Amino acid sequence: MADEGGEFIDVQDLTKTFTVRRRTGLLRRTAEEVRAVDGISFTLRRGEMAGFIGPNGAGKSTTIKMLTGILTPSGGRLRVAGVDPWRERTRLVRRIGVVFGQRTTLWWDLPLRDSYGLVRRMYRVPQARFEENLARCVELLELGDLLDVPVRQLSLGQRMRGDITAALLHDPDVLYLDEPTIGLDVVSKARVREFLRTLNAERGTTVLLTTHDLSDIEQLCKRVVVIDHGRLMYDGPLAGLHEVGRGERTLVVDLERELPPIEGLTGARTVRTEGPRQWLAFPASASAAPLVSRLAAEYPLVDLSIREPDIEDVIARMYAR
Numbered sequence: 001m002a003d004e005g006g007e008f009i010d011v012q013d014l015t016k017t018f019t020v021r022r023r024t025g026l027l028r029r030t031a032e033e034v035r036a037v038d039g040i041s042f043t044l045r046r047g048e049m050a051g052f053i054g055p056n057g058a059g060k061s062t063t064i065k066m067l068t069g070i071l072t073p074s075g076g077r078l079r080v081a082g083v084d085p086w087r088e089r090t091r092l093v094r095r096i097g098v099v100f101g102q103r104t105t106l107w108w109d110l111p112l113r114d115s116y117g118l119v120r121r122m123y124r125v126p127q128a129r130f131e132e133n134l135a136r137c138v139e140l141l142e143l144g145d146l147l148d149v150p151v152r153q154l155s156l157g158q159r160m161r162g163d164i165t166a167a168l169l170h171d172p173d174v175l176y177l178d179e180p181t182i183g184l185d186v187v188s189k190a191r192v193r194e195f196l197r198t199l200n201a202e203r204g205t206t207v208l209l210t211t212h213d214l215s216d217i218e219q220l221c222k223r224v225v226v227i228d229h230g231r232l233m234y235d236g237p238l239a240g241l242h243e244v245g246r247g248e249r250t251l252v253v254d255l256e257r258e259l260p261p262i263e264g265l266t267g268a269r270t271v272r273t274e275g276p277r278q279w280l281a282f283p284a285s286a287s288a289a290p291l292v293s294r295l296a297a298e299y300p301l302v303d304l305s306i307r308e309p310d311i312e313d314v315i316a317r318m319y320a321r
């Protein structure tokens, strides 16, 4: 079959333009074109797990919507599992699973178990296969005690685990995840990431992961595709992205009172001050320990934290280069 070959997701010169009407006078409206996706190309092999990242408004959701057949492309070529997502949407639906971190696909008032029963009927999943898939998700995502709880009573992390399960009951070959760890605590994040690793290894599910959390990518994806303003900025190994984009971490320092910008700390420079709070950038490859001990010895320190660079920082640095 065409889709069993090398390229499982095949995106060539894909574009999407929206026409937006703006009011420019009392009675006047002008139509403006927004190029949300502007000629991007990338391919994903079967079983690959790739990060799909970019700043707000980069065109990620629009691309995912075209990959799932919700939106029709304005131009270019698109195949998922050998299928044109827009033309053969009903065929594709059985082969893909989608999870949106900020929305649930579960029925709010129903216990998880009943939602899953509805999913089974919608996708006509054979009973034995359904039970096997559910049991595996329940075990790995520790959902056992939650199956009879209505969705609205679940915490965000529990709900997310519930949503991921719902997306996998019909054995999809491709899983699209849009911010699956947003708002989750450290324990839930770790559980979700571990689950995705296992899923990818055991089932060979192809995963495209959109996230603003760089550590999601670091822990899950060897490969990243970066887009900005609808264009492809980078496609390659995560290590390469580190090299081009990732240079510095930031020490956020709270002092007892407002002071002039901290100076003279080797390897660090103050990049921002706001009242008694100061932000010091230092190389990501360096240890923070000597900086912290010098700060503690020489300044009236109340608190401090270390901020890892986020996707926006990385992309800003890619531009700077």
Ligand SMILES: Nc1ncnc2c1ncn2[C@@H]1O[C@H](COP(=O)(O)OP(=O)(O)OP(=O)(O)O)[C@@H](O)[C@H]1O
Pocket: 018, 019, 020, 034, 035, 036, 054, 055, 056, 057, 058, 059, 060, 061, 062, 063
């Ligand atoms: N239905 C629409 N009509 C008009 N413009 C749209 C529509 N959907 C998206 N856009 C525009 O297309 C661009 C890309 O949006 P998109 O939602 O794909 O970005 P994103 O990378 O997913 O951003 P975020 O990280 O904020 O979710 C934005 O400028 C957005 O305003």
